[in-house]
Amino acid sequence: MKIMPNRMDRTFERYQKEFEEKALQVLRSGWYVLGNEVRSFEQEFAQYVGAAHCVGLASGLDALWIAFRVLGIGAGDEVIVQGNTYIASVMGITINGATPVFVEPDEYNNIDASKIEEKITDKTRAILVVHLYGQASNMAPIAALTRKYNLRLVEDCAQSHGACFQRKMTGTFGDVGCFSFYPSKNLGAFGDAGAIVTDDPKIAQDVRVFRNYGSEKRYYNKVVGANSRLDELQAGLLRVRLAHLDELTKERIRLCGTYTEELKNPAIELPRVREGATSVWHQYVIRSPKRDRLIEYLNEREIGTIIHYPIPPHLSEAYAYLGMGRGTLPITERYANEVLSIPLYNGMTEEEQQYVIESINQFI
Secondary structure (H helix, E strand, O other): OEEEOOOOHHHHHHHHHHHHHHHHHHHOOOOOOOOHHHHHHHHHHHHHHOOEEEEEEEEHHHHHHHHHOOOOOOOOEEEEEEEOOOHHHHHHHHOOOOOOEEEOOOOOOOOOOHOOOOHOOOOOOEEEEHHHHHHHOOOHHHHHHHHOOOOOEEEEOOOOOOOOOOEEEEEOOEEEEEEOOOOOOOOOOOOEEEEEEEEEHHHOOOOOOHHEEOEEEEOOOOHHHOOOEEEHHHHHHHHHHHHOOHHHHHHHHHHHHHHHHHHOOOOOEOOOOOOEEOOOOOEEEEOOHHHHHHHHHHHOOOOEEOOOOOOOOOOOOOOOHHHHOOOOOOHHHHHHHHHEOOOOOOOHHHHHHHHHHHHHOOOO
């Protein structure tokens, strides 16, 4: 039996009629940029997460760097971020000329809130919290630090659509919540797409202007902006999927509950969920010091896996200029050598999951 690490076709097939009807509706409308579908999705997604405003953008990376640009964070400023994130999180900071300051992760794969304050300097302007793998971060102490030091709080919610900390959804704790709707995300489009959410009407308006060449009125440009517009087709298809997001999340929670209950191998550490937080299980990430052998073993059984992520940003060639060599973030680096995402997708059958479980339990 061949098992892929992720499959997007199963969700499409489940709601195929709705997706196809919406696509035809948009195509026949004759309006393809910044129209009714985008406005409707922005309203519906803002309501879903509990924010006052949502602004659709072209990608999750655009959401990050535009958020920092609009907040006025740039050269000479420092932004605190966890070390074990995807490199796009850090790019959102550095595209604007600001400097990332890395903090080690906790046992839940998110930023260790207890290690943030020691990194704050007179150059610190913001904290970027990444809700990695779908689990909400420990937001209460982080929010308290931003108030204490008058810092901006930006959330990278690319993997946490619908996850909560103390019953409040990710993306609504700080100044801006940044979302990706890349096809593999829990709320995925059929191409690149993203958005920011905020309760601040000025931030929302500034992002709306910036995403459209810096233009508030056609051909009248207030600032040097960007072309980063969520298009009508993607917005319409996202509306279809958003209507089913809760049921899709429940399915992932059920699948991951089965993994947690039935995976039993002393060579493997299972993921845990922090008390007071929820996870929407963007990935099910195990850790093992024998990871590379485990990958080979699973490949032999045609079980696909993915490493999220093999190279921490501070060790990437792109950020060699930061001068952070191997050993500067030991926990981050250990996680990079041990984490492994095992197969997880909506529409995964019991037979497929049991084959994965039995194979991992038999690994020696």
